[in-house]
Amino acid sequence: MKDFQHHEYYTEILRTVITVIVFIALSQIIKRLTKRYARTAHLSEHRTNLITKYIDIFMMVLFVVVIIAIWGVNSQDLYVVFSSTFAVIGVAFFAQWSILSNITSGMILFFTFPxxxxxxxxxxxxxxxxxxxxxxxxxxxxxxxxxxxxxxxxxxxxxxxxxxxxxxxxxxxxxxxx
Known part of the structure; x- marks a missing residue:
């Protein structure tokens, strides 16, 4: 049986573990900063929770991109999947631009709170x-x-x-x- 350090995927596994730890820490720091900002600006807990959900979604997408890069997924295959996905999403968002516009506006209202x-x-x-x-x-x-x-x-x-x-x-x- 081979030693674990000589395993073929040791580097990728180590990088993945480090990435998970960094993303969890970074996510917690960003959430704390957002909640601190919301408290000092006297914003409602509901609005703060909504922005926290947006942050979670963004961090998850970023995490997936980093993991894909770590594991060295074939860029040609990835390009085909992403371009097809973004084309479908782009058409859907264009058809439903008001939904995206309202979400963006909700975030602007949260941070600028006029x-x-x-x-x-x-x-x-x-x-x-x-x-x-x-x-x-x-x-x-x-x-x-x-x-x-x-x-x-x-x-x-x-x-x-x-x-x-x-x-x-x-x-x-x-x-x-x-």
Whole structure:
């Protein structure tokens, strides 16, 4: 029986183990920094968890790419698989560009937080102006409640495209929105 160090895949296994350890550590550090940023910016736990999920997905994709490089997968075969996959994904995202746009907008709203849950906003849209209180900000849309009690699901991408004002709440209106 051969000694383990002389095994054909010893280097790849060692590099894979080191990569796993580095990615776990890096992922934890990034999550802690994101949570610390969210605490100092007084962002909701829901929004923080959403960004943490995005970070996990990004780190997993990056991890797979690094592992593929370590194990020396034939680049021609890999190129065919990736190009086919990206072509299908590209067509799907082009067909559903609003979904990708809303996810990106949700991330921008998280990091720039021009308004927060509880704020009353006015969306300056000539066809459908809205004044409502923000109840929740999700990955794809923001939940708004009007003075009449109507719930509106408003796409995040439109919040970045339209003019939005934060309306100061008057003392007599405060009980309505609470």
């Amino acid at each position: 308004f927060r849950i509880g704020d009353v906003i006015r969306v300056h849209d000539k066809d459908f102006p809205i004044e409502a209180q923000i109840e929740d900000i999700k990955a794809f849309h923001t939940i708004l409640r009007t003075r009449a009690g109507e719930l509106i699901t408003y796409p995040n991408s439109l919040l970045l495209q339209k003019g939005v004002s934060i309306v100061p709440i008057k003392q007599e209106d405060k009980e309505f929105y609470d």
